[in-house]
Amino acid sequence: xxxxxxxxxEMSVQEAETVTLSCTYDTSxxxxxxxxxxxxxxxxxxLVIRQEAYKQQNATENRFSVNFQKAAKSFSLKISDSQxxxxxxxxxxxxxxxxxxxxxxxxxxxSLAVNP
Amino acid sequence: DTEVTQTPKHLVMxxxxxxxxxxxxxxxxxxxxxxxxxxxxxxxxxxxxxxEKLSINESVxxxxxxxxxxSSLLNLHLHALQPEDSxxxxxxxxxxxxxxxxxxxGQGTRLTVV
Numbered sequence: 001x002x003x004x005x006x007x008x009x010e011m012s013v014q015e016a017e018t019v020t021l022s023c024t025y026d027t028s029x030x031x032x033x034x035x036x037x038x039x040x041x042x043x044x045x046x047l048v049i050r051q052e053a054y055k056q057q058n059a060t061e062n063r064f065s066v067n068f069q070k071a072a073k074s075f076s077l078k079i080s081d082s083q084x085x086x087x088x089x090x091x092x093x094x095x096x097x098x099x100x101x102x103x104x105x106x107x108x109x110x111s112l113a114v115n116p
Numbered sequence: 117d118t119e120v121t122q123t124p125k126h127l128v129m130x131x132x133x134x135x136x137x138x139x140x141x142x143x144x145x146x147x148x149x150x151x152x153x154x155x156x157x158x159x160x161x162x163x164x165x166x167x168e169k170l171s172i173n174e175s176v177x178x179x180x181x182x183x184x185x186x187s188s189l190l191n192l193h194l195h196a197l198q199p200e201d202s203x204x205x206x207x208x209x210x211x212x213x214x215x216x217x218x219x220x221x222g223q224g225t226r227l228t229v230v
Contacts, residue, residue: 033218035218042223043204045159046221047218103161
């Protein structure tokens with residue numbers, strides 16, 4: 001069975017600085033997706049970034065980028081130029097591509113505070 | 117339109133009440149999901165509908181009854197709930213037939229059972 005581990009329950013960053021959130025996972029599969037979701041106090045779960053396991057290139061979305069190390073099963077999220085609106089709970093998630101599996105495997109989350 | 121709309125946003129119900137949560141999306145997604153989320157925890161999958169048919173039930177108690185009347189709507193009927201069922205209930209949808217299948221989430225219904 002697949003598992004996702006986020007080892008940092010809480011983190012903080014100064015506004016305009018860079019922060020990296022860690023995520024490791026365990027799987028025996030070779031094809032899968034990895035996601036970072038953000039959940040601010042407004043409660044809506046918002047997709048931040050997606051990485052396909054077969055792609056070697058790290059995904060980037062504006063100030064958000066990932067460091068995907070497939071052999072090490074590591075998928076960290078880097079937030080550059082942090083903004084107050086980045087304060088939220090961040091969840092790392094895994095989805096298998098096997099069969100018709102629609103289930104997301106979630107990490108426990110990292111609560112990010114952004115200090116002005 | 118990339119929205120998943122959930123109503124109501126807040127709900128307080130007694131243990132003998134019957135209520136329903138509603139979810140709507142107009143993105144043409146044929147997979148729809150119900151999740152339960154406790155504070156500071158990740159979402160827990162409850163049900164998955166694929167092409168309006170229930171495809172996954174994660175051993176959810178029968179006091180939760182899902183319904184998918186059409187491809188845009190998803191309901192969760194609640195009856196005889198317990199206080200421990202108080203949580204945020206999230207609806208999500210995704211495409212089914214392509215590899216690009218990230219889920220889009222609604223803002224959730226904050227349910228309190230008294």
